[in-house]
Amino acid sequence: MTQYEVTETLDVKGQNCPMPVVKTKQATDQLDTGDVLEVLATDPGSMSDLGGWADTTDGVELVDQREGDDVYTHYVRKTE
């Protein structure tokens, strides 16, 4: 597994489409290159949406996604 250290955590639990993606974007804008954002979400759609967003968007990379019982955790690294 990729090694990473979480810089910031964004809690979007309870929020629905499009907020997890939109708030993740806003949060990564505040980070420095190399920082890793941990995103906590309860929206099952966030698994596909955040992955698709990170794949298509320049400057960010999805390093990991974990599916818990109720919470979906995503790790996004700012790459530029």
Next chain:
Amino acid sequence: MSTDTSDAPAETAVDAPSRAELAARIDELEQQLAAATDDDQQKMSIIATKGTLDMAYPPLILASTAAAFGYEVTVFHTFWGLDILHEERSKNLKLSSVGNPNMPVPNAVAALPGMDRVTTTMMERKIEDNDTATIEELIDTSLDMGVEFQACQMTIDLMDYDEDDFYDGVTTGVGAATAIQDMADADIQLLV
């Protein structure tokens, strides 16, 4: 037979462009390609024409999400779509079950006075229970992310609205030509 084979390529060679002409043509095409791909900023243009509670969501959700993807987004609001940008009216968008066979109310009942209020309240409650973002939240978020909301000037005049009626940051004084320009420049164009 040997004459035939030597004649044919000779004739083609006369018609064919010279190496220098081909090189010049390639240069020209490369320049055109560079000009066409120079602007790598992706753009999305949405035309929002509907102002019911359900139809206000798709343009706002797509606009804010596209902005998150790094798109430059413009949403041109015209006719009832203008109500989405109207600060007061946007908080009061209605949902009608008349003509919507997916709603659990028969048309004959849905047409009774006060029924739009009932179905709207039902929908608002569902939105709240589901923690779905409100129209106002989506507009604020979109504006924060740099989405340009445009209010069609002709419709503003037609509806007798005032420029001050709209959210701060909404562009007024624009018409169809602006929308066409945005659509021509955009990678994604949608009419909602």
